[in-house]
Amino acid sequence: MDLNLRNKVVLITGGSKGIGKAIAKGFLEEGAKVAVMARDTSVLKEVEQELKGVVGFSADLTNAAERQQAFNQFLSEFGTIDILINNVGGSNGSTTTETDLTLFEEAMQLNYFSAVHFSKLALPVMKKHQSGSIVNISSIFGRESGGKPTYNSAKAAMISFTKSLADEVIKEGIRVNGVAPGSILHPTGNWQRRLEENPEKIQQFIANEIPAGRFGTVEEVANTVLFLASDKASWVVGATLNVDGGQSKSNF
Template identity: 50%
Template sequence: MNLNLKGKKVLITGGSRGIGKGIASAFVEEGAKVGIAARDSSELLQTKDELGTQIYQKDLSNYDNREKLIEEFTNQFNGIDILVNNMGASHGNLVINTPPSKFSEALELNFVAAVHLSQLAARHMMDRGSGVIINIASIYGKEAGGAPSYNASKAALISFTKSFSSEAIKDNVRVVGIAPGAVYHPNKVWKRRLELDPDFLDNYASKRIPGGRLGTPGEIGNVAVFLASEKASWIVGTTVTVDGGQSRMNF
């Protein structure tokens, strides 16, 4: 399928590893012009070498850094066509043991940063009369399962996706989302679990995922490029679940 994304200007936050890197790779394969933002300089440089992306080392929990990122990207690329809000982290564990400050941290990075970047990017898109914003949420924004602070922030992001989509579509800017289930990539969390139990992934998948395995970053990337394309022109405000059947929602 020709998605007609060649030459599109795409900014992906949290794009140096895992799901973000998988999304960046999918856009590069489609011929898009891709920039990625993240905090870790070594991971950014490695991804640049592998994919040929532009890189921006930014801590996006900081308000000023978000403004600088959009300014730098739009100046370098002469605009922005697609924004993928993928940055995020999990904070705390049980509600009773998680200080309110950890909820604030989760909301700032997983939700407020995405809202702010969406506002900044949308102004450019609206001026040009087109654009797509994709918010990477989680199935745990739709149902219980992860750390409560993470769940709350992703639920807020899903709600924001719907709310903002109703405004932005009037200027031909589509706001949509993706809710991944468990996706394997060799980060610290998965590595620690495998060190404790080499069969962890197989056991996790057999118990929780009808598809029988964890997802891959590339599978999330495939959905992202479709949603960013004109093939998905009538998908507005929806957060698409991509999880191999893991979630237990009826809707």
């Protein structure tokens, strides 16, 4: 299926590895012009070499000033933005009682405030053209308990933000949606490390928790993101779609 993404200008935060890198690859294959942002300059250079045509921008995405500067650099080079993928994220801490408040604040800056900030930076450009698409990468644990409380809280906020912003800007031709992945296996992820450390325990986890009987792949998440970003999803507004092989316990 041709998603009509050729020559669309796409910015992906946290696009140097894992899900973000797969999304970048997917957009490139559709003929889009792709930029990725991440902190590690060496990893960004590797991505630029591997995915020919991708342009990397280095920034600490927990820092508002660096986000602003990186976006300005991106806009100066590309001139516009058609699609924003707020993908950067990560977890920290342990239980709520044992996690310092500063770690909650860091998790919100990385997972949530970065999405809000980049959306606010992209929206004036999209409003000028009366078109655009924003896709926020959340998690099934934004809807139910599981994982670390810092991460869950930030991803829950992102799901709520996705719906509120979608309703606000759809009248100006801008669609906002989200994707909530379940457990995804890739070389740089936590599940790969856990699988190597204790394969029997992880296989039992899969049997107990994932009805599809396996981990998801980054490509399966990327395919959903590309669909939501395209005009093929023109009537999908404010939704956050689970991509989890049935893992989520939520029925809404």
